[in-house]
Every structure is written in structure tokens, then in C-alpha cells.
Amino acid sequence: MSARGFLVADTEVLHSITTEGFRQLTVSDNRIEVENLSHAYQQRQALDNVSFDVSCGEIFGLLGPNGSGKTTLFRILSTLMPVTSGTVRILGHDLATEVKAIRNLLGVVFQHPGLDAKLTVVENLRHHGHLYGLAGKTLHHRISELLERFGLSDRAKERVEILSSGLQRRVEIAKALLHSPRVLLLDEPTSGLDVTARRQLSDYLGTIAQTENILVLLTTHLLDDAEACNRVGILDIGRLVALGEPDELKNRVGGDVILIESTDNETLGIAIAERFRVSTIFADNHLRIECKRGHEFVRDVVATFPDEIQTIRFGKPTLEDVFVKLTGNPFL
Amino acid sequence: MFWLLIGSGLSASFQPTEAANGPGYIEYFYPGIVVLVLLFTSIFATISVVNDRREGFLQSILVAPVPRWRVVMAQALGGTTLALLQGLLLLLLAPTVGIRFSATSILLSIGVMALLAFGLTNLGLLIAWRMESTQGFHAIMNLLLIPIWLLSGAFFPSTGVPGWLAWTMKLNPLTYGLAAFRHSLYFDTTANAFGEAPPWTLSMLITGLFCVLTYVGATLTASAQTN
Numbered sequence: 001m002s003a004r005g006f007l008v009a010d011t012e013v014l015h016s017i018t019t020e021g022f023r024q025l026t027v028s029d030n031r032i033e034v035e036n037l038s039h040a041y042q043q044r045q046a047l048d049n050v051s052f053d054v055s056c057g058e059i060f061g062l063l064g065p066n067g068s069g070k071t072t073l074f075r076i077l078s079t080l081m082p083v084t085s086g087t088v089r090i091l092g093h094d095l096a097t098e099v100k101a102i103r104n105l106l107g108v109v110f111q112h113p114g115l116d117a118k119l120t121v122v123e124n125l126r127h128h129g130h131l132y133g134l135a136g137k138t139l140h141h142r143i144s145e146l147l148e149r150f151g152l153s154d155r156a157k158e159r160v161e162i163l164s165s166g167l168q169r170r171v172e173i174a175k176a177l178l179h180s181p182r183v184l185l186l187d188e189p190t191s192g193l194d195v196t197a198r199r200q201l202s203d204y205l206g207t208i209a210q211t212e213n214i215l216v217l218l219t220t221h222l223l224d225d226a227e228a229c230n231r232v233g234i235l236d237i238g239r240l241v242a243l244g245e246p247d248e249l250k251n252r253v254g255g256d257v258i259l260i261e262s263t264d265n266e267t268l269g270i271a272i273a274e275r276f277r278v279s280t281i282f283a284d285n286h287l288r289i290e291c292k293r294g295h296e297f298v299r300d301v302v303a304t305f306p307d308e309i310q311t312i313r314f315g316k317p318t319l320e321d322v323f324v325k326l327t328g329n330p331f332l
Numbered sequence: 333m334f335w336l337l338i339g340s341g342l343s344a345s346f347q348p349t350e351a352a353n354g355p356g357y358i359e360y361f362y363p364g365i366v367v368l369v370l371l372f373t374s375i376f377a378t379i380s381v382v383n384d385r386r387e388g389f390l391q392s393i394l395v396a397p398v399p400r401w402r403v404v405m406a407q408a409l410g411g412t413t414l415a416l417l418q419g420l421l422l423l424l425l426a427p428t429v430g431i432r433f434s435a436t437s438i439l440l441s442i443g444v445m446a447l448l449a450f451g452l453t454n455l456g457l458l459i460a461w462r463m464e465s466t467q468g469f470h471a472i473m474n475l476l477l478i479p480i481w482l483l484s485g486a487f488f489p490s491t492g493v494p495g496w497l498a499w500t501m502k503l504n505p506l507t508y509g510l511a512a513f514r515h516s517l518y519f520d521t522t523a524n525a526f527g528e529a530p531p532w533t534l535s536m537l538i539t540g541l542f543c544v545l546t547y548v549g550a551t552l553t554a555s556a557q558t559n
Contacts, residue, residue, distance in 0.1 A: 078395050082559045099559065103397040112387035131396040175392075 029092040030056045032077070032183065032215060037086035038238075039072050046072040048238040049086070054231070056091075056182065059209050059216040063226040063319060064235035065331055070219040073235070074187045077217065078108045091182060091215075104132070107176035111188040113168060114175075117161035121152055121171050124160060125178055132179035146174040150204070166197030173204065177214075184208065186218040190225050202228045223319050223331075234323055241326045246319060253317035253325055256294025260287040260301070261311045268308050275304060283330040290317070290325065359429040363514050364486025366422050367506070370449045371481055373418045375473065377411035378456030382463045385558070400555040404457060408547060411453030412446060419445045431517055440516035447539050448509045454546035461553040484510045485529065508538035 032054045039047040047069045054060040064070045075081040076088065079099050088095040090102050108114075115124050122143060129139040147153045150170045160168060169189065176184060184205075190198045202225070209216045209230075218225070226232045227246050234242040234249070242249055262268045269280040269287045276297065281288045291297050298314045323331045384390035393403055423441065426433065433441075455477075463469045481487075483497070484506035490498050501507050512535035529535075 079559055080391070080394060100397050103395060106395060108392065108395045110387070110391050112391070114389055114392035116389050128392065128396075131393060131398055133397075 030215075031089075031091070032217065033087075033089040034073075034077075035087045037073070037076070037083065037088060039069075039076065039081070039084055045238050047076075050235075050238070050240045051086075052233050052240060052243055054215055054217055056215045057209055057213045058231060059205055059218070059229045061226040061229035061232045062217070062219045062235060063221070063223070063232050063323075064219075065221055065323075067237070068235040069238040070221075070235050071187065072238075074185065074219050078106065078185050078187075079103055104179075105182050107179070107181035107184045109169075109172045109176045109184070109186040109189055111191055113172065115160045115168065115171060118159060120157050120159050121147070121163070122156045124171065125175055128175045128178055134179060142178055142180075146178060150174045164197075165192045166194065166200070169193060169197070169201065170204075173201075177208070181214070183215045183217070186216070188220055189218055190220065190222060198224070226319050232319065234319070234326070236323070236327045236329070242322055249319060249322045250317045253290055253321045255290055255292035255317075256297075257315055257317050257321045258289045258291065258294055258298060258301075259313040259315075260289070260309055261285065262287070262305075262308050263310065264308070268305060271305065271308075272301060276301065281324060281328065283324055288321075288324060290321070359431070360489075361487070362426070362429045362431070363510060363517060364481075364484070366419055366445070367448065367484065367486055367510050367513060368481055369422055370415045370419050370445060371452050371477065371506075373415035374411045374449050374452035375456040375477060377414050378407070378453060378460040379466055379469055381407070381457065381460040382466050382469055385461075394558055400558065401551045404454075404547065404551045404554050407457055408450055408453045408550070411456065412449040415449035415453065416442075416446050419449065426517065434519070437516060437519035440519050441513065444509075444513045444516045444536075444539070447543055448513065451505075451509065451539065451543040451546050454543065454550045457550035458546055458553055461550065461557050480504060480506050483507070486510055489529075505538060505542045508535040509542065511535040512539050 034053070035051050037047055037050045038045070050069075050073065052060075062070045062073060072081070076083060076095070077090070079095070079102060083096045091105055093101045093105075095102060116127070119127070125143045125146070126139065129135070129142065134142060144153075147156050150173065152167070152170060152174060155163065155167065160171060163171065169192075173184075173186075173189075176186075186205075189205075190201055193201065205216050205218075206228075208214050218229070220226055229246065231243070231245055232249060233240050242252075260268070260272075265282055265285070265287050269282060272278065272287070272289065273280050276291075278289050278291050278297075289297070294314050298312060302309060302312060320331045323329075380388075381390065385394065420442070423438075423445070459472050459476075460469060463472075483501050483504050485501060486506075490501045490507075493501070508530055511529040512532065514529060515532045515535060530538075
């Protein structure tokens, strides 16, 4: 088994018996480790003491509203911006001192198209291969392989500008994977895509992470995208407010979530809080209440305030509820 | 067009002092217009850097394991190619103003044009890599690049101009680039009577130095602006 095959979360060092004998493998060779990372733009703190780990084979989502710091974090991880405070290790390499080694390991998909629209799909891939030292038959085979895998073979000779945004995003990902990176970073990968293309993308990423043991890290402000990740880190104003599996995070909300709209949310909120002994949060033009046995609560509250309530919604918690609970702010 | 309109308009009042029956203004202005085309094409080729490094194709290149000096060299050679192709189209018109090419002079002219285009693209890159907006780039264009061209001897010779202007022209690197180009156009003939142009060797030396310095400057700027 290769070194990449091992994923050990708790032990620091793994001893592996190989045919050559003993070989020591450190766990950090398979991970991105971010420790106390901070970044400031003049007076504004964009990242504040952020720490998390991601392992190979995992899809990790950084979820946050606009201005939460996820783009800054993405730019630092993709080596576009330097680490100014804290440490980042990517597969055992220090991002502050080993940028070149790290760049060889990364495949990066930016939010804004990184393709030359006037060139064909295959020309874009060929140029990208040259940047990573691929050439000749190796490059040719690799391009054919990726075109095949991403269903782009019949579009290979078409100019990128005439492709749909979903297809262009596929070309971007094929390009990022061309040099067989071990880490794939994606910034808002589903922006501008329709529902079908989003679902396809999510499936592709899942397959890549599992079959090739690639570490996939993406940023998103879309809850659906985050739900599809193995683990999620939620960012708010530069701070990492939650970290864990989507289900685990949602369980923290504790019960069901009820959303109520009325003509006077504030008065109704106070009345409900007094009558039912629950805490109410005003968020985004509605009242948000968390409670256990939500179906009974809905029945009782509608019976008590039949005229005041205009609409009432009852559901299981989402990652948005996690965000609201942890920050007290609406997810905008 | 620019060349024909201005050249024809000013030809009546243009009289070189040295040669009573020397070249007319259209012929004098011709190398200046070639250099203007090189300047514009080179510089405009670099504007895309301003936006591209924040959102676009260049971002993918900046995260690739490629040293900045190679990125800048590729950009400079790209701009040089574009500018040179445009310049070559204009060079086809040289016989219409009475320039007689020999094999040496045409090769030299193309060589000097390539050098000039390379230096000017690097000058553009040096500015573009610092700029936060394309508006800022246009402001620099007007404040710096147009005057550099106007005061290079492209529009009028330094003969007879006020002392401060003569000195400004002497300190302008493009004066030497233009002089090198004029010398190469007339390399085998003695028809080069255009006032006090700097000598050939000095012109080539300073043009070469301009290329090296702008390239180093652009590379350092690109390295400083990125991780």
C-alpha cells in the first residue's frame, strides 16, 4: 500500500511495513493543517485565529456569507497570498517557506474563469500541462484521459467561449486535475451553474476524492454545496465558528426549527417567548425558534395566536440554522 | 492615417537646418509613427495584466510552479510579437516615403523594432503590475507614455528647441531607441540628415540597456506584487 493510502487521525506517526522494510510516515503528509491563521488588510481583520485540519480523500467545505474571510483563506491556501500570521502545512510542507513544492501538489479552480476563452478545450489543457512540466506523449495521454472522464471528448476542439458555463466549469476542473495534484482547491465552484450542473459537479468531486484519494477543499456561500461535503467549517467575520460533519453540526441546534412571519414580529416574538418559555431570534424578516417536538409547538402556537401569525414553517435544522444559532446573525 | 494627416499638415513649415533639400516632414515623421505603433501596441498588450491577475487566466499561471521571471518573459515576448507584427505592416510603407532598403538595413530595422517593442512591453508590464485599476493605467499613459514619445524626436528634432527641452529629450531613453531605428533605416546611405540624433553605437547601447532594465524592473515588480 502506498503512503497515500493511510489515513490516521489520532496517531501522530504511523509505522508501515513495506516490502523495502520499515518506513516512517507522518500523518501530516496526508493533510492540510491550518493553525492560528490570521490575516489583516490594513485595519480590517479578514481572518482571526483560524485552525482546522483536512485529510486526503475528504471533501471539506468552507461555508460563510460574503465578507466572512473565505476568499482570503482560499487565496492563502492557493499560494496567491503569503501567510503573515500562524502556520499552514500542506501535505507536510510549510506554506511560508516551501511555496514551490506546494504549487506542484495543488490543483486550483478559481471562481472567475481561468481559461483562455479564445482557445479550444484541448489547447487550454495543453498550455496548462506545459506549466507543470508535462509534455509529449505523457501530456497527450493525460489530456485524453481527462477529456474522457469529464465527458468532454467530443467538445475537445471547440473554443471555450462557445461552451455552456457548466461545461466550462468541467474544463476548469479537468485542467486543475491534469498534473495529478493531491489537493484540489475550488473557490465557489458552483456559482453560475444550474441545478443539474451543480449536482453533476458534486458527484464528480465525490468520485475524485474517493477514487484518487485527493483532498478536496472548496469555499461556498451555498448551503446545498456545504451539505454535500464530508466536513464543513463555518466562517463568520474571519472566525471559524463551527467545524464538523454537516449532520453533527445540525444536531447541535437541538430539535426542530420553526420560522414565523407576522405583521409585527417583535411583539409576537415577545409574546411567544413569555407564553412558551422559548428563546426567539429575529432574523431576516422572520422569527426563528428552536425547540424539541416542533410539531406540537406549531399546533399550540397557532392555536394561541391564530390572528397574529401569517405564515409558519416547520423543519429540521439546516446549516443556516447552525450559523444563526452560533453567530446570532442572519446568513446573508 | 495619423501619420499622413499630421505629416502632410506640418510638411509646409518643416525645414531641417542642415540640409536645404533634405527629407520632407512626411519622411521625417515616418520612423516616429512606426515607434508610436510599437509603443501603443506594446503598452496596450499589457493592460490585461491589471484585471487578469485578480480574476482570470493569469491567476492559474500565478499558482503554477513557474518562476516570476519566466512569466514576465513570456508576457514580454507576447507583447513584442504583437507590436512587431503591427510595426512590420507599417514598415511595408517605407519605400513610399523614399526609403531604400538593403538586406542589411531591413534586417537591422526589424531587429531594432523587436528590441524597442520588447523594452516598451516591459515598461508597460512594470506599470501594469503595480496598478489596481485600468483607469489608473490610462492616467499613466497620458502623463508618461505620450510625452515620452513626443519628446523622443519622433515629432520634432531637438535642433533649435529651448535648452530645458533639449535636455529632457537627451534624458529620454526613447530618443535613443528612435535614433537607433532611424540609423538602421538609412544604414547604407548618407541620407540621414535629421538634426542632432545620437550616434548609432550610443543609441543601440542605451536601447539594449533600456530593455534589460525594464525587464528586470518588471520581474521585480511582479515578484513583489505576488507571493
